[in-house]
Every structure is written in structure tokens, then in C-alpha cells.
Amino acid sequence: MSPTPPFRIGHGYDIHRVVEGRPLVLGGVTIPWDKGLDGHSDADCLTHALADAILGAVGLPDIGHFFPNTDPSIKNINSQLILSRAAQECRKQGYNILNADCTLIAEQPKIAPWIPAIQQTLADTLSLHPSQIGLKATTNEKLGSIGATEGICAHAVVLLSKMVL
Numbered sequence: 001m002s003p004t005p006p007f008r009i010g011h012g013y014d015i016h017r018v019v020e021g022r023p024l025v026l027g028g029v030t031i032p033w034d035k036g037l038d039g040h041s042d043a044d045c046l047t048h049a050l051a052d053a054i055l056g057a058v059g060l061p062d063i064g065h066f067f068p069n070t071d072p073s074i075k076n077i078n079s080q081l082i083l084s085r086a087a088q089e090c091r092k093q094g095y096n097i098l099n100a101d102c103t104l105i106a107e108q109p110k111i112a113p114w115i116p117a118i119q120q121t122l123a124d125t126l127s128l129h130p131s132q133i134g135l136k137a138t139t140n141e142k143l144g145s146i147g148a149t150e151g152i153c154a155h156a157v158v159l160l161s162k163m164v165l
């Protein structure tokens with residue numbers, strides 16, 4: 001029998017390349033910008049980091065296992081579906097999400113005005129209250145590839161508690 005500790009922590013990280021001709025979707029919210037992120041799905045790195053944090057917390061493989069980027073049927077998939085699946089897998093393992101905390105690192109565009117909408121969207125997908133989703137947006141102080149706006153990345157941590165049955 002596998003161990004079922006009362007709490008579990010998970011961490012996720014994701015990065016996608018900035019490209020022309022794609023929408024910018026972060027945390028399920030489409031943010032007006034003249035560029036977007038490249039990827040097989042909608043390339044929502046924030047949602048991917050959060051989904052991987054949830055899966056990692058229960059010791060499951062990452063989102064690439066559940067949604068392989070070689071599967072043409074999920075081209076441009078809405079990543080809220082990926083996040084929803086991660087939450088479902090987490091519940092199957094007997095755990096609830098207590099809270100998540102995320103950091104988005106983007107030199108451009110300004111994310112701050114969209115934070116409440118992103119918190120609400122992620123909370124809706126996870127059936128949580130927006131106050132359970134922490135989100136900070138920061139720049140990379142023009143350092144490196146993120147600082148040169150070649151990509152946008154995100155980190156996420158989650159805390160789970162064992163369901164009381």
C-alpha cells in the first residue's frame with residue numbers, strides 16, 4: 001500500500017517561447033498583446049506549471065504524460081482542460097488542494113491588471129476560492145532570455161491535504 005501522508009507539497013515550472021501570430025494566454029485569460037506563446041496547446045505556461053505542481057505533489061508523471069505534444073487531437077487545447085485533469089487525478093489519489101502560489105516571469109506585457117481575472121479563472125477550474133490562488137508577476141530585470149522577451153515562464157507550488165473520508 002502506498003503511503004498517504006496528511007499533507008503533500010508540489011512544485012511546477014514551465015517556459016514557452018514568445019512568437020508572432022499567436023494569442024497570449026496566461027492562467028486561462030487571453031491578454032491583449034501583439035505576440036503570444038508557441039506550443040502544441042494554447043501554450044499557457046502558468047497553467048502548465050500549476051498542473052505539474054499538482055501532479056508532482058501526488059507523485060504522478062507530468063502533463064506531457066497525460067497530454068502528449070505528439071497527439072494531433074489536442075492541438076491548441078485550452079490548458080484549463082489540462083489543469084482540470086490534474087485536479088481530477090489529484091482527487092483520485094485522495095487529496096484536496098489547499099492553496100497554490102504562482103510566480104509568472106514576463107518582461108512584457110504588463111500582467112498586473114490581469115491578476116484578479118487569472119486568479120478567478122484558475123480558481124474556477126480547480127473549484128477553489130480565488131484567495132487560494134496566489135499569483136505574482138515580475139520581470140526578469142532585462143536579464144537573459146526572459147529579460148529579452150524571448151520567452152515567458154512560470155513557477156508554481158501547491159499544498160494538498162488528505163481527504164477526510
Ligand code: MG
Pocket residue numbers: 014015016039043044045048
Ligand atoms: Mg508548457
